[in-house]
Amino acid sequence: MKEEGKISNWQIFFDDISMLFFLGVAIPTIFYVIWGVMELANAPTAVITGP
């Protein structure tokens, strides 16, 4: 990874565990949990008609 003393930006990003932690929790929370909860909360209630 280290070539002639230079650390690549990708290595800096991969080494930042706290950034990875934040993204790893935020992305599924937004796209799976929050989006899903919004859809379910806005689903219309069924109306039962007839006997």
Place this chain on the structure above:
Amino acid sequence: MAANEMEFRTCPITGKKVYATTQNLMWINAVTAVVFILIGGIMALLVALTRLPAVHLLSPEWFYKALTAHGLNMLVFWIIFFEVAGLYFGSSVLLNSRLAAPKVAWLAYILMLVGSVLVDVMVFTDNATVMFSSYVPLQAHPLYYLGIILFAVGALTACGIFFGTLAIAKADKTYEGSLPLVTFGLSAAAIIAVFTLACGAIIYIPTFLWSLGVIKNLDPAMYRLIFWGFGHSSQQINVTAMVSIWYLLGALTVGAKPVNEKICRSAFVLYILFINLASEHHLLTDPTLSPAHKIWNTGYFMYMAVLASMIHALAIPMAVEVAQRKKGYTKGLFEWLTKAPWGEPGFPAMIFSLLIFGFIGGITGVVYGTEQLSIKSHNTWALTGHFHATVVGGTTLAFMGLTYYVIPLIFRREIIGKKWASAQPYVYAIGLILLILGMSGAGILGSPRRHWDVTFADSIIPFSFDPTVLLFTTIAALGGILAAVGGAMYVGVSVLSVFLGRKLAPNEAKLVY
């Protein structure tokens, strides 16, 4: 138990520092894991013998109880106790660092133990026959939910210990440069675990309150959404940990090093960012969620994680092949493989784990996770075949292979029954392949999962499957029996070695053989 936090020994093979606190905590978590695989394995055998119509061993009440217990003891307790031991290894041992807050790590263990015992007691006393998924409106006893919450809090605490140890290692400068690849992979697993356990808390706390009568209603669709944020993501922890163990076993067995470590790390980062979105595939047949939510999560994002799996599936065999070719095994295309150490338990365990997970588990998972195709496999035994390929053939087999190295390296005991240890991965893998093919074949023909009697003998409306279902069911049962034998071999060798194996001298540099 109360070892001096700074007391350590130096591993004669790797030169790493093994702190006494870390060793003790690894020991207790790993031994407890083996106890739970024993319970789960007995339940597996009972379930397999009940699904086979010719035997039909258990009554319906006992079948669903055994199936619930099997799911929880295997998917949750065995695997997560073992992973906690792995997290302590990946942080403290691989980074030459003392463990962060050992007393808190013991508290985490106690919470996990109390929680798991509470759950098992509730299941076996007819208070929680709700399956691993415990879907509302099925309601279990409040203590069942409390047990899962305690276990999850303990596991989350263990993840915190792992991250704390990474911070200590960085502050104390116990390693240079980036984290080792195996530790990086375990970090990915721990990050996924935090999302997993947070979803678990979000859903199990209200469910616990509902079981107490404090909350009147729980929406089943909402439950399913959040539950699978816990339920499937917990399996992704297993995938990530398993891949890390593959790299470790490759290094231990043949001295394999990744050809391009940057690509391997990128693949772990793809796991961190995208793998949890695959939980959506449990909801593909749910009517309420929109196709957009389903397809974005399973049709787009999930494939980034699939790409990551493909990268690892290429990188690991490539690393093994390059290492073997460097040793001179260059004849033809496969001498590197035929001349590999197949007699050592770690190598066949790694290879079978890779092949079963990749060829069977991975392919079936991606295909069944396609929105349109999922309807064909949903609720059939084909799905059970898929996840036995991933979690059992993949993760469990890899963990078994690693155990045979942890015992001499960390617990400093010689393996008892080396021939049994060598044979065990083969017996287990062959049994599993038969089990999985049987389940998949029967499931493709429509045989349901989670069902006590697939002949529907007592049904008001009679139904019978294609007779080929019976053939596949028999193959599955035979495979299950063989896999149970393999599991018993693992438990026997591990327990005997850990408790009765000859203690290795401090400077004795001995792996399995």
Place this chain on the structure above:
Amino acid sequence: MAEERHEDFPAPGTGIIIIIFFVAFIMFYFLNWKWLSMVWNIG
């Protein structure tokens, strides 16, 4: 020829395994779509 291949790609055996894997993947996708079409007729 084999030596040239080694210089270009260091793990030819792995390459074969990967090709077999992709073929298996394509076949399983095809089979599942076929089975779906057999149980779920359209029109």
